[in-house]
Amino acid sequence: MSDVNPILSGSAQSIAAYQDAIEQSTRAVVEWLKQPEMYQGKTVEQLRERINLDFTSQGLGNQAAIERAVEYFLKDSLLVHHAQCVAHLHCPSLVISQAAEVLINATNQSMDSWDQSPSATIIEIKLIEWLREQVGYTAGDAGVFTSGGTQSNLMGLMLARDAFFARQGHSIQQNGLTGDLSKIKVFCSESAHFSVQKNMALMGLGYRSVTQVKTDAFSRMDLADLKAKLAQAKANGEQVMAIVATAGTTDAGAIDPLADIAALAAEHQIWMHVDAAWGGALLLSEKYRDFLNGLELADSVTLDFHKQFFQTISCGAFLLKDARHYELMRYQAAYLNSEFDEEAGVPNLVSKSLQTTRRFDALKLWMGLEALGKKQYAEIIDNGVTLARDVAAFVKTQPHLELVMEPQLASVLFRFRPESDDMAFVALLNQRIGDVLLASGSANVGVTESDGITCLKLTLLNPTVCLEDVKVLLGSVKDTAEQLLKA
Ligand SMILES: Cc1ncc(COP(=O)(O)O)c(C=O)c1O
Structure with a gap:
């Protein structure tokens, strides 16, 4: 091993190396930020040709590795803050989010257990409590930060599926999928995010389980078609395990009629999940908060902070109305969330998350x-x-x-x-x-x-x-x- 210790630690040598590396990187970012062009315009072929990995046995050292990253990554990155960069739900980030990343990365806390992230765990829980309050849920801490909308939607669909089977006395967690799966459906609008399809495929139910409800002229779920399709499903002997409403469709930004959908979901005893990955930003709005009326009626909600909350990627959250549904994904790993901890009231957030090791992205929203x-x-x-x-x-x-x-x-x-x-x-x-x-x-x-x-x-x-x-x-x-x- 080389005599230079590469690990971040409290030694004078490591601290100096850390400061040098961060200062060099920050200087490069500052130059990059000042670039007038949104993109240097290189093609796929040009970038493939240009970018070569250089893994030598001795290593290049931090300085050279950063120089290469600046040359081959930074200079050909898209300026997401550029006024002409408006293609996607891909936001420029808050300066404070950058500062939070420094703290998140240097401390490298892992959110799976309290003993790996003591203060971070408490901050995340308090933010979940606060987010629930914004949504209009009852006080509580059922929810967790996620990698983004896709994962939050997966959690909503998975718990909806497991609750649906649990009502029939079957534990998916213990015994897996059962019965005539072709009869199990999820409803969402034609404009819902594709992660509904992908997640249903991942959950073993396939694209065929997704019934797309027509949309109106504004890309919102058409209630008449929803009612007709619910009736048709019943006539076909199909069972609807969830309705996914969208608050902010990816293209049109359409918000489905949340309260009306919630009423129908309640009437038919169907789980309602709201994908508010984009529109959830209106929770903070002074002018447009009422667009989200009815969100509080959903059984689960997706929020995404790396969209219109201007946080760096990644940063999302999943909120669950009734904490008891978390039982459906309960797993106790002796080394992370033991019964002893549970009895002692030690919060280990792995119990609420699909991820085990997990970043402390909540800090960005807090800051x-x-x-x-x-x-x-x-x-x-x-x-x-x-x-x-x-x-x-x-x-x-x-x-x-x-x-x-x-x-x-x-x-x-x-x-x-x-x-x-x-x-x-x-x-x-x-x-x-x-x-x-x-x-x-x-x-x-x-x-x-x-x-x-x-x-x-x-x-x-x-x-x-x-x-x-x-x-x-x-x-x-x-x-x-x-x-x-x-x-
Ligand atoms: C409405 C909606 N839901 C979910 C997602 C997926 O979110 P993520 O990319 O954070 O996984 C997107 C992405 O744009 C979206 O627009």
């Missing part, structure tokens, strides 16, 4: 809320929703732009419309506009579909972006379209 305060946090969330409305109004005034749908959260769906009714051509043109803009490094615009036809999407999370920035971007969309049409 974010403390640093910004609820009012400023609300302002940066509301900004995106308001901006989307202003952008939509502007799009409507532009001759070659077509607004696909009025915005609901912070996204705008639109198309460049040449003088052609050939929708296959229109779709291809819009796809190419997105590709050309990214390849030029100037903008990242979302390319998606609405009613099966390709359109463009602006996801306006970034609170530093204003209408003028978006007008510049829409100008680039037009210029690119005209160049493509000429070629």
